[in-house]
Amino acid sequence: MARRTPDREYIPPVQTLQVRYAKRGRMRFASHRDFQRAWERALRRAGVPMAYSAGFSPHPKISYAGAAPTGAASEAEFLEISVLEVLDPDALRADLDDALPPGLDVVGIVEAQGSLVDSLVASRWRIEWPVPVQDAVAAFEAVATVEVERVTKAGRRMIDVRALCSDLELPSGSTLEVTVRHAEPTPRPAEVVAGIRSVAPDLPDVPVLATRLAQGSPVAGGVAPPF
Amino acid sequence: MCVAYPGVVQSIYPDLERILPLVRKPIQYVGGELNAAGKPWDSVSVRWALMYPDAYEVGLPNQGLQILYEVLNERPDVLAERTYSVWPDMEALMRENGIPQFTVDSHIPVAAFDVLGVSFATELGYTNLLTALDLAGIPLHAYERTDEHPLIVAGGHAAFNPEPIAEFIDAAVIGDGEQAVLQLSDIIRDAKAGGRATREELLDVIAASGVAYVPSKYEVTYLPDGRIQRVAPTEGSTPWRVSKHTVSDLDQWPYPKRPLVPLAETVHERASVEIFRGCTRGCRFCQAGMITRPVRERSKATVSQMVQTSLDATGFEEAGLLSLSSADHSEIAEITKGLADHYEGTNTGLSLPSTRVDAFNIDLANELSRNGRRSGLTFAPEGGSERIRKVINKMVSEDDLIRTVAAAYGAGWRQVKLYFMCGLPTETDDDVLQIARMAKEVIRTGREVSGRRDIRCTVSIGGFVPKPHTPFQWAPQLGWEATDARLALLRNEIRSDRDLGKAIGFRYHDGRPGIVEGLLARGDRRVGAVIEQVWRDGGRFDGWSEYFSFDRWMTAADAVGIDVDWYTTRERQLSEVLPWDHLDSGLDKEWLWQDWQDALDEVEVDDCRWSPCFDCGVCDQMGTQIQIGPSDGVGLPIVAVTS
Numbered sequence: 088m089a090r091r092t093p094d095r096e097y098i099p100p101v102q103t104l105q106v107r108y109a110k111r112g113r114m115r116f117a118s119h120r121d122f123q124r125a126w127e128r129a130l131r132r133a134g135v136p137m138a139y140s141a142g143f144s145p146h147p148k149i150s151y152a153g154a155a156p157t158g159a160a161s162e163a164e165f166l167e168i169s170v171l172e173v174l175d176p177d178a179l180r181a182d183l184d185d186a187l188p189p190g191l192d193v194v195g196i197v198e199a200q201g202s203l204v205d206s207l208v209a210s211r212w213r214i215e216w217p218v219p220v221q222d223a224v225a226a227f228e229a230v231a232t233v234e235v236e237r238v239t240k241a242g243r244r245m246i247d248v249r250a251l252c253s254d255l256e257l258p259s260g261s262t263l264e265v266t267v268r269h270a271e272p273t274p275r276p277a278e279v280v281a282g283i284r285s286v287a288p289d290l291p292d293v294p295v296l297a298t299r300l301a302q303g304s305p306v307a308g309g310v311a312p313p314f
Numbered sequence: 315m316c317v318a319y320p321g322v323v324q325s326i327y328p329d330l331e332r333i334l335p336l337v338r339k340p341i342q343y344v345g346g347e348l349n350a351a352g353k354p355w356d357s358v359s360v361r362w363a364l365m366y367p368d369a370y371e372v373g374l375p376n377q378g379l380q381i382l383y384e385v386l387n388e389r390p391d392v393l394a395e396r397t398y399s400v401w402p403d404m405e406a407l408m409r410e411n412g413i414p415q416f417t418v419d420s421h422i423p424v425a426a427f428d429v430l431g432v433s434f435a436t437e438l439g440y441t442n443l444l445t446a447l448d449l450a451g452i453p454l455h456a457y458e459r460t461d462e463h464p465l466i467v468a469g470g471h472a473a474f475n476p477e478p479i480a481e482f483i484d485a486a487v488i489g490d491g492e493q494a495v496l497q498l499s500d501i502i503r504d505a506k507a508g509g510r511a512t513r514e515e516l517l518d519v520i521a522a523s524g525v526a527y528v529p530s531k532y533e534v535t536y537l538p539d540g541r542i543q544r545v546a547p548t549e550g551s552t553p554w555r556v557s558k559h560t561v562s563d564l565d566q567w568p569y570p571k572r573p574l575v576p577l578a579e580t581v582h583e584r585a586s587v588e589i590f591r592g593c594t595r596g597c598r599f600c601q602a603g604m605i606t607r608p609v610r611e612r613s614k615a616t617v618s619q620m621v622q623t624s625l626d627a628t629g630f631e632e633a634g635l636l637s638l639s640s641a642d643h644s645e646i647a648e649i650t651k652g653l654a655d656h657y658e659g660t661n662t663g664l665s666l667p668s669t670r671v672d673a674f675n676i677d678l679a680n681e682l683s684r685n686g687r688r689s690g691l692t693f694a695p696e697g698g699s700e701r702i703r704k705v706i707n708k709m710v711s712e713d714d715l716i717r718t719v720a721a722a723y724g725a726g727w728r729q730v731k732l733y734f735m736c737g738l739p740t741e742t743d744d745d746v747l748q749i750a751r752m753a754k755e756v757i758r759t760g761r762e763v764s765g766r767r768d769i770r771c772t773v774s775i776g777g778f779v780p781k782p783h784t785p786f787q788w789a790p791q792l793g794w795e796a797t798d799a800r801l802a803l804l805r806n807e808i809r810s811d812r813d814l815g816k817a818i819g820f821r822y823h824d825g826r827p828g829i830v831e832g833l834l835a836r837g838d839r840r841v842g843a844v845i846e847q848v849w850r851d852g853g854r855f856d857g858w859s860e861y862f863s864f865d866r867w868m869t870a871a872d873a874v875g876i877d878v879d880w881y882t883t884r885e886r887q888l889s890e891v892l893p894w895d896h897l898d899s900g901l902d903k904e905w906l907w908q909d910w911q912d913a914l915d916e917v918e919v920d921d922c923r924w925s926p927c928f929d930c931g932v933c934d935q936m937g938t939q940i941q942i943g944p945s946d947g948v949g950l951p952i953v954a955v956t957s
Contacts, residue, residue: 112346113327113344113345113346114344114346114577116334116340116341116343116344117341117577118339118341120579121341121577121578121579122577124577124579124583125348125575125577127629127631128348128575128628128629128630128631129629130629131629131630131631132626132627132628132629139661145661157340157341158334158335158340186629188346188347188348188575188577189346190346217332294332294333294334294335294336295335296331
């Protein structure tokens with residue numbers, strides 16, 4: 088008598104859309120789980136005909152590409168959704184923007200041409216300190232290798248953050264802009280900061296504000312978005 | 315007065331942003347929820363900060379606060395923002411950086427508002443009130459406050475006996491808040507418009523109006539043996555008793571219309587729709603059922619409309635039909651069928667918490683889970699033996715219960731959760747041990763009807779705490795040692811049969827937190843000193859086991875000379891003046907006493923919705939009446955669903 092089979096039959100999606108969105112202001116403090124829920128609800132509110140996964144507890148098909156960490160703002164986050172009807176990207180963009188909380192803002196939507204993850208090979212970050220950082224950044228640039236340790240459930244591993252950083256610029260005395268290449272694993276802004284502090288120990292350990300300015304392919308002095 | 319805030323009113327967010335990377339779950343402090351209000355500070359004349367004195371994850375879904383937030387913000391001359399308790403890691407950083415208690419909407423210091431309204435669902439939030447006041451820079455004691463400070467107004471069920479916090483609050487609203495907050499807003503607006511009213515004069519007006527209870531306008535005198543001699547108003551214009559507020563015609567108050575959708579994870583991730591208020595089942599332990607009478611139903615059309623509006627406005631995946639006993643709505647079958655039809659195939663879940671023990675209930679549960687999984691069902695027999703269930707007036711027989719549970723397992727449900735209390739008046743070890751017998755019978759029957767061995771039953775049990783305005787307000791509370799001993803006996807009895815025992819889960823709350831809850835629930839003004847001492851000793855988040863310290867409470871009580879047993883395990887007599895007698899819940903004290911005597915005699919009383927009035931006193935005293943269906947109009951479907 089107990090129900091053993093899912094009642095919903097699996098319906099395959101007919102279209103995949105890639106979404107670029109920003110995480111601004113207070114929303115920088117949303118964790119990955121937090122904005123996942125926000126997205127699922129926004130898609131429901133906007134009435135988007137989502138494709139669901141098969142199984143006993145079906146989930147809407149959304150995949151997030153390398154989300155910015157809790158505490159970091161971003162102008163360039165990406166995700167992909169699969170839907171059951173062919174949608175007009177511009178109309179969808181307007182509907183979704185209305186349904187999202189302020190601070191989670193849709194920047195652009197396109198129909199998927201290729202792999203989103205493959206097109207996101209680097210990020211341009213802005214890191215703001217409450218103190219001057221010229222000397223510390225100069226010391227960091229002067230060396231070829233700076234290793235930072237990341238502790239994960241799987242164990243400890245070293246990341247050479249210096250090797251993955253390029254095109255360092257100082258728009259102000261306390262602000263750094265830097266291109267960080269994605270790798271396995273990709274350094275987080277906090278790890279770039281830790282790397283800088285390891286060669287410039289005088290730089291105080293204070294909270295910084297990190298913002299992802301762009302994500303895509305590295306070009307001279309920045310990063311070009313896929314769309 | 316109200317409020318001559320000495321500082322410049324501005325957002326503290328820039329300071330906050332600097333410390334947020336250092337705290338756990340920073341999202342809970344930033345606001346920005348979908349459907350949050352955002353009114354300009356200078357556009358209104360009366361400003362409320364509404365607080366739920368627990369963590370954001372518990373406080374945000376609170377219906378009471380969301381209702382008042384919307385009701386107040388709909389008024390053009392009033393604004394309301396929200397504030398919640400900050401966790402100790404945040405508290406430490408706020409003190410270090412000079413950041414005051416703030417609202418999550420606009421990050422305005424709480425001290426800049428005209429009113430701080432605090433909703434107490436439980437007494438265990440009292441220490442968190444003191445943390446918030448202190449962080450806000452507001453003096454802890456009402457008498458220390460000046461025209462510069464907001465009015466501190468308590469509400470919620472615990473406010474039906476606000477005496478333990480009498481010296482920390484300026485006023486308490488008893489009963490439904492929807493109309494009361496608007497009346498208070500009018501009084502404050504007029505006082506501010508006059509420009510010259512002092513804090514004292516404003517409190518005089520509030521006290522005389524009867525809209526709220528103002529503790530400082532009443533004097534309590536005591537007998538030599540420590541009991542209260544009397545509670546009397548200090549001024550002629552102040553009423554002897556303050557009555558609860560009752561909202562009639564809930565269809566006219568369909569709030570919240572746009573529920574808040576947090577970014578952060580909270581305890582209830584669903585759109586909640588209150589389908590009726592009040593309950594006359596007459597369970598004698600249940601304070602909520604006693605103080606929210608009479609029953610006032612929303613019509614099926616309003617319920618359907620509210621479910622649809624809430625889901626549309628939020629994007630929640632689930633709607634919950636709330637009340638004290640949801641299966642008792644006179645049109646519940648039509649409502650659930652209508653909603654289940656309407657939302658079939660939309661991945662929208664419907665839930666019906668607070669249900670009773672009978673077969674009808676299984677039909678409803680089956681209806682609501684039509685296209686979902688049948689995982690677990692919850693029932694609350696509350697007492698283990700037929701005898702004790704007569705004492706508490708929870709009219710369900712053992713046969714009914716077994717039949718109901720059998721129907722549930724037969725319909726494919728796999729897990730049944732049973733709620734009980736330990737320490738009920740007149741209870742013996744045997745009454746509690748019968749819970750084990752019942753649970754085993756449930757498993758035996760369940761295996762038989764389902765033909766499966768993987769069905770489970772969980773027994774969940776906690777200590778009973780006698781509450782004001784109930785027939786058990788005179789009862790002795792069982793000491794924590796006796797409670798724990800009885801729970802240990804029960805555990806052994808459940809485990810005594812290995813085969814059945816392994817299908818029975820056992821969850822319990824030990825007796826000690828219940829003693830502190832009991833002290834605060836039936837305490838008088840003298841108990842305030844214990845709360846303050848506990849807070850000064852570091853007491854925070856007493857509703858959370860990882861923060862609660864029984865020893866801290868007992869040490870503090872000793873230090874200020876309070877005999878905890880006298881307040882908790884002592885039986886009261888009819889002649890005793892109870893600390894809350896001057897607060898009128900509508901229940902006639904003689905009737906409550908008679909019901910207490912009936913409890914001791916194991917005499918049951920019927921529900922007045924389908925039997926004659928038993929004269930509890932509420933409708934006469936309050937000028938209210940039962941409002942139940944059948945209602946006109948139709949429920950869903952309103953529009954055809956295509957997908």
